[in-house]
Amino acid sequence: MRLSALGGCYQAGQWQFPAAMAPAELAAARQKTIAAKIIAQHNTGTQDQLALHFDALASHDITYVGIVQTAKASGLDHFPIPYILTNCHNSLCAVGGTINADDHRFGLSAAQKYGGIFVPPHLAVIHQYMREMVAGCGKMILGSDSHTRYGALGTLAIGEGGGELVKQLLGQAYELARPEVVAVELSGQPKPGIGPQDVALTLIKAVFAEHFVTNKILEFIGPGIANLPMDFRNGIDVMTTETTCLSSIWQTDDTTRAWLATHGRVQDYHRLAPDPGAYYDRVIQLDLSTVEAMIALPFHPSNAYSIHELNENLDEIIHDVEVAGQSQLSDNLALNLHDHIHNGRLYAQEASIAGCAGGTYGNIHAAASLLAGQDIGPTGCDLSVYPASMPVAAYLMQSGEAKALVDAGAIMKTAFCGPCFGGGETPANGTLAIRHTTRNFVHREGSKPAAGQLASVALMDARSIAASVLNGGAITAGTDVAWQDPHTPPYVFDDRSYHHRVFQGSGQPQVDLPLQLGPNIKPWPELMPLPDQLLLQVASVLTDPVTTTDELIPSGETSSYRSNPELLANFTLSRKDPEYVGRARAVQKGEKLRQAKQQPGLALPITTPMPLGTLIAAQRPGDGSAREQAASCQKVLGGWANVAVGYATKRYRSNLINWGILPLINADFHPAVGDWLQLAALHAFIQGQVPTLNGRLWHAGQWQPVQFTIGPLTAEERAILLAGGLINYNRQERSNAHVANI
Template identity: 60%
Template sequence: MIQLHEQGAYYFDDQIYLESEKKNDAWFDPEAGKKKTMAYKIMQAHNHSGNDRILELKFDSIASHDITFVGIIQTAKASGIEKFPIPYVLTNCHNSLCAVGGTINADDHFFGLSAAKKYGGTFVPPHVAVIHQYMREMMAGGGKMILGSDSHTRYGALGTMAIGEGGGELVKQLLNKTYDTHYPEIVGVHLTGKPKPGVGPQDVALSIIGKVFANGFVKNRVMEFIGPGIANLSVEFRNGIDVMTTETTCLSSIWATDTQVQDYLTTHCRGNDYKELKPENGAYYDRFITVDLDQMECMIALPFHPSNVFSIRELNENLEDILHETEVRGQALLEGSDVTFTLTDKIRNGRLFAEQGSIAGCAGGTYDNICAAANILSGKSVGNEEFSLSVYPASMPVYQCLMDNGSASALMTAGAIFKTAFCGPCFGGGDTPANNTLSIRHTTRNFIHREGSKPQDGQLSSVALMDARSIAASAVNHGLITAATELLQEEKAIPKYFFNKEIYENRVFQAHDQIQKDLPLRIGPNIAEWPEFNALTDDMLLKVTAVLKDPVTTTDELIPSGDTSSYRSNPIKLSEFTLSRKDPHYVPRAKAIREVELERLAGHDVRQTDEGLAAVYGSIQNHFPDFEYDKAIVGSVIYANKPGDGSAREQAASCQKVLGGYANIAKEYATKRYRSNLINWGILPLITPDEIELKNGDYILLRGVRKSLEEGSNRFEAYLVNEDLQKINLGMEALTADEIQILLAGCLINFNKKEVLV
């Protein structure tokens, strides 16, 4: 059972007390108590502002993978970097297969290796480890902070506060700048009890996500895991819950540590990185969550979101009703396409049937999960019909130990297919299911425009998230969705894990301080520089090029994953995919208005481009005779209710900018990282409290933009342009001083270049 409490609470001797219960006790002091949390102490140890409410953080290390590190390094290179100032791990776990676009994936890998040599980094080759498993095994430790260009950057169970952000924030760290944010609220997550046999980390994680996602209970806050229940969870179990906290939209996470964590780090030859962490008595939490692990059930997150959660028991008891409701919601997300989303047709003998299973990546591919699946499937068979099962150990050391202890052999004998460390099943780069089939996966996400879906081509991937244990139980029943608790009265012990450090020593490149500064970067034909972007003008004329009315818009909809990921080293080519699976007409609309801006910059009279635009300028100048059309940026703007859920990928913003995008308008932004990405690419993250009726082709006029930013105003003079200009309510949340300068400069690259020139 999970309960949410919006009022403050205090920690004392592993127990939680409501603020209303203890407000008269002298030692229960909220201001003093805020400084007694683990999160406060770690953040302040990394804060360089001198102000504990306004954070300027420098991280201990950073990490990227092969669809983010090229752009990050190219951006840092343009800003004059000569050496990585902190440990930087470059992993290759997304485009590992080198299967799309000819040589371009492998070209990116060689670029990364040359950068590690030139600037002094760590390079983890393809198939050796997924990004987060390597960081757990080799980099995370007590009291550290790590920044990664992947949204699932979470190492809280090992005592590390980690944050996933867009590449621009990593560039700032490489340039010795800081990660700036207001001090977040801290949410206590109090664990008690012990999971039943068959209940795994994904079950606990999905239960929490289902409770807190829609209501924003932990949005942009830090989740601090405490309580006696932690001791009843293995470290890998904790890691499995922790990595999924990203799907709650929290900023970061941290867990109390114990001797199990010390043993984990010692096993990985890093015992000195252990630090005991726990809150002090009297620690104050702004709100808290109680989790009774005894009451946890096996869960399933049906398409198309990790928060669409049901217990498998509840699903089986109300199968047709739940599936029909899910079909209705899912079909609404496919408005405008000819695809039909169905689940009820997958009912066999009163149970839901899946044609595919996968245990993979940073969430599913851990040692304990795979051993638990092997214990369930040992001596059984996945069958030889539609249902298939693939298993991806998260690192080669994990793979080797599974081979040595017989778990891999048991799974292979049962009919599972073993593959190497790879994130593909999570983002659409591998094991894409057949159209109109259902895949059950222990991975991190199941968004509608992910895992290979191409609705514009009539192709739809339907993924449900489950724990490895229940996936194995379902495999025993050849694809019928089955809770592991249905098969298990008790669980077999997980064999002891042995880590072979020589696997990394013999294959992972570590530059340490021996940089080769004169070594040229190895640049393949698909790796391209960023186009030039211009500084912000005082007046802006923005054409609406996409109106997205879904409650939430994911980054997978803004820039699809899967095969498009191969083009992330080429800004121009990648931009062609922007909104391609959500609004295929967005790119030509945006390109058309970008051409107008290019004409303006070339000194041509843009009033001659078409009669419609001439009329727009005429209407503006009738109301504002001082308006100078030739000095006002002409660009595009996207409206979405709540954009930016999901991935940290900066390309969701940069592709808009490449196509001439200068603003988003939203009711709110789903995550801090998407809003940061917009700012770093010089796109105004506008918000409105009003219901503005916008349609494609509308024009919005912004006046005095530079002046407003320079004066620190968060409101803009804005109009919907028609015969009578309609004033509209647009503003922004508070910006840091650097964020203001980045927007004024036109993007982070321009801002950095300006500083280098100075």
């Protein structure tokens, strides 16, 4: 693989890397990429400051309740564009009594009341439904899940926090500076036994650590695309989220057209390709024939090695992974991967092929073709297979492949995202699982370190997983087995299960119907506007190079509380800093006493009464999920600011802004937990009247001056921060509109 940070022009398969281009020439060449052409059709802003409006929205049952509640509080009366509510995360309904099913009933009532589409539990994972039924060439889709990626189908899709979907529901724009576009030029053809996860992990390993594509758009071009089936392309595409890019788009061809035709939507096909001379800000060149079978070891998809490299250097690599992993664990836990080495091989005890990355027909067919007629055995490596949708499951039954998998000893399950985020299929304590899913972040598999539980997940392609399962769990490359037929046969899509079960109410709101509210579905607490001065206690200091959203607010066991802001907030940083909630609650109590003109009951470094709150200091927070709860929970606990060297993703920074939390930047800010930060003249800073925010830090018994920046803000983002969050901002806008109409 070759990475070039030099911008280049692409024409007829050839690259030119000019030393310089005139500004007008460069601007025109940038408009020739596929991404730029799609953006131009959805942009009401300028070429440099975008204001985008999407064709459709998508959410699942961890996010849609909060989004609808927020939009309702902001004046929502109908869904202005198609909004698909799926139910693939809280589907088990196994934690918290009735509350998961209550959320599902709420979702159906919202689709009926506001005019949306409701996909019942176990019918499809969110991204497979969107691929099968909605995505098409030239479209833009916004989803409240970080893996919202339909680029292989010609759709520029972005995963964001719920606040950005609320804006679209209220007719507001998605604002951002023009993102750079990075060409991913594919050539060659994958070897038999290589799958999409192998290509994806190769790409992620190459770009993640250097932030090579962070917040940029990946545009896949080149002759190698023609050698990839559609499910293969989809499998690479969905994993681009783990590179920290903003979005992705692919050139389309007859394979794209045939796939859409199979799904009854040939009218959604258009040929997409860059115009001659298209300018790309960076270039990645990948020869698919060089890709090896890969494994991503704990605790990140970028921690990837070829399986051959792992097996040849097993003790050394596992030692390094254990040392690095230990830095993310508490002292009472250890990543003991060496316990799973026997006779010079690393063994897994559990395997899954699931979700938007693994559960496509192409991946499951590959596993079935290897496992057919075989015997997994009762004491080897358990295998669970989750088709990504009921139509995929139906065809697997019709083709006999489901029976072949079951006969071999695999367990067939329904469309469910649990293995991807710790909501199901949790491995036993101390075990290693191999999965064709999206992530292997620390504790994301569902273990509870606070209770002394720790399991580990390694990411692999379905082909290598099948080979490993056949080998008793010994990690085995998919290229090390004989493939009778490495090609995916024609697939027949039958959507009768959707016709019979999906509620199709888009554009047909029934405004008089009530929302069905279960006892756990609570409104957002009242939020105050941003004061002009604040006294903030440092409630947590996170020193890891990157902090994931799963560490900010855990997935898995918390998923049942997504609709109850106060209960959910109690899990904030519970795996990373269990004392954070107690510290934040103490300061929050002090602020309530101050508002009541009583003594706050805190040891404060000043006597002048001013609003109290908390902040979190970190290095690069926000990698991973788009879940807005990573920010909203801080707000519910009285958080007013994050201070970081930088923010891992745009979506996390946007979530902070939409919840009225200041995303401050200072690379030399090194406080201790319990320190106090005094900030003044906040309004002038947020309004852009001054370039830096001056403050002072009470540290080790004395004041220290400190300065912050905040990065670029749109006029709307400034107004949202001043209002104290998106809900307050929309209420103000609605009130102003009402006054103007009187």
